[in-house]
Amino acid sequence: MQLEPEPTVTPITQRAANRLHRRDQHSVRLEAVRKDRCEASFRQLYDYYAPRVASFLRQKGVEDRISHEIMQETMTRVWLKASQFDARKASASTWVFTIARNLFVDYVRRRKRAEVDFNDPMLVRDDVAGPDVRLDATERDDALKAAIGKLPPEQSEVLRLIYLHGMKQQAVAERLSIPLNTVKSRLRLALEKLRRLMEHA
Amino acid sequence: MAQYHPSEDLLAGYASGAVDEQTEALIAAHLTFCPACRRMVTEHEAIAGALLERESAPSASVAGVAAILNASPSRAPSTFNEPPLGTLSKIAPQPLARYVYEKTGEADTEGLNWTFYGPGIKRAILVGDEKGALVRLIKAEPGAVFPDHGHGSDELTLVLTGAYRDQTGRYATGDVQCAPAELSHQPIVEDDGVCFAFVVSEKPANPKNITAKIVQRLIGR
Ligand SMILES: [Zn+2]
Numbered sequence A: 001m002q003l004e005p006e007p008t009v010t011p012i013t014q015r016a017a018n019r020l021h022r023r024d025q026h027s028v029r030l031e032a033v034r035k036d037r038c039e040a041s042f043r044q045l046y047d048y049y050a051p052r053v054a055s056f057l058r059q060k061g062v063e064d065r066i067s068h069e070i071m072q073e074t075m076t077r078v079w080l081k082a083s084q085f086d087a088r089k090a091s092a093s094t095w096v097f098t099i100a101r102n103l104f105v106d107y108v109r110r111r112k113r114a115e116v117d118f119n120d121p122m123l124v125r126d127d128v129a130g131p132d133v134r135l136d137a138t139e140r141d142d143a144l145k146a147a148i149g150k151l152p153p154e155q156s157e158v159l160r161l162i163y164l165h166g167m168k169q170q171a172v173a174e175r176l177s178i179p180l181n182t183v184k185s186r187l188r189l190a191l192e193k194l195r196r197l198m199e200h201a
Numbered sequence B: 001m002a003q004y005h006p007s008e009d010l011l012a013g014y015a016s017g018a019v020d021e022q023t024e025a026l027i028a029a030h031l032t033f034c035p036a037c038r039r040m041v042t043e044h045e046a047i048a049g050a051l052l053e054r055e056s057a058p059s060a061s062v063a064g065v066a067a068i069l070n071a072s073p074s075r076a077p078s079t080f081n082e083p084p085l086g087t088l089s090k091i092a093p094q095p096l097a098r099y100v101y102e103k104t105g106e107a108d109t110e111g112l113n114w115t116f117y118g119p120g121i122k123r124a125i126l127v128g129d130e131k132g133a134l135v136r137l138i139k140a141e142p143g144a145v146f147p148d149h150g151h152g153s154d155e156l157t158l159v160l161t162g163a164y165r166d167q168t169g170r171y172a173t174g175d176v177q178c179a180p181a182e183l184s185h186q187p188i189v190e191d192d193g194v195c196f197a198f199v200v201s202e203k204p205a206n207p208k209n210i211t212a213k214i215v216q217r218l219i220g221r
Helices: A012-022 A025-036 A039-059 A064-080 A092-109 A137-150 A153-163 A169-176 A180-200 B008-016 B021-033 B035-053 B062-070 B094-104 B210-218
Strands: B114-118 B121-128 B133-140 B155-159 B163-166 B169-172 B176-179 B195-201
Touching: A025 A039, A025 A064, A025 A092, A039 A064, A039 A092, A039 B035, A039 B062, A064 A092, A064 B062, A092 A137, A092 B035, A137 A180, A137 B035, A153 A169, A153 A180, A153 B008, A153 B035, A169 A180, A180 B035, B008 B021, B008 B035, B021 B035, B021 B094, B021 B155, B021 B195, B094 B121, B155 B169, B163 B195
Parallel strands: none
Antiparallel strands: B114 B121, B121 B133, B133 B195, B155 B176, B155 B195, B163 B169
């Protein structure tokens, strides 16, 4: 059995320089929409995300006509609300996902999704990770994407069913015809790997 | 800072938009109190976002993007109304106060339909009925002792104000007790304040042995 080589430590200045190049292209385009209302960048974002969002919604059982409508509204918000995009908090994909998810929930419930109100007087502030010390989210999410790509297919399939289809663990077990405990262990193994990676990104 | 948190499963379900509306309201209220769980949800959202990129997808329509870029910038106002701020928002975080308002039309705790649940304890059923309260607010006076009860199914309790204890621990503002169906307990409210709690269950909590106990007391056993 061969041992993995120790990861080499990159000098901090080098890392800062790499950071700019490693940023994912979708977040860069979304930045261009945010700052300059760049239509060309938005077209590229639309080409990339519109079909993925529609596919995400269809998997949740939304009929075609309505999933198209929610997708179109999602992309409209990406265009109109790009000023709210903050690359320190989320990458483009995560941001688009949350918009689509919220519209989906609003649609099925006919009520607004319950979310934290950051102006709530009861809000307990996060004193651990202020924006200054937090890792750039796009950097973290790049590492995350790479890590998901390396997971064994049976683990990424479980992730997909849980996070995109929104299935409960029991439903995943039935869908894949495997015991519930197998679902749990695949999920746990996958999340452990991804967590380690997010912490060290 | 909250000591008891929703399970990872529930937080992932919340992030993916898959939990029911009452659980969503409970989790959003817990998140208001709990920065640690907010970070967890952010991680789950990042995982979902990364998975979204991996979806295979046909090409996008040209008409769709043109429709957005050519639309006039004025937008229709949101169809969701913000609830008026009443005394409910003094005890409950916004997402929960809004949920209660939507279910009852009440923005004040005093206006809710409180019914007797035990000495010093009242409850307002938001979803369900006397036989099967699925979602309810509980208001318990300092020192109140709950009837010993089992749970027909898993039950989530979010403490809003005050604190109570049972054999599993002490639950204070922001804490979520996940009571499994098999738990039988008798929570005792602490002396220093009124305890408001929001409870979500799939089936009714069946007050176990209440009659049996009364009988026992009457016959002095
Ligand atoms: Zn928490």
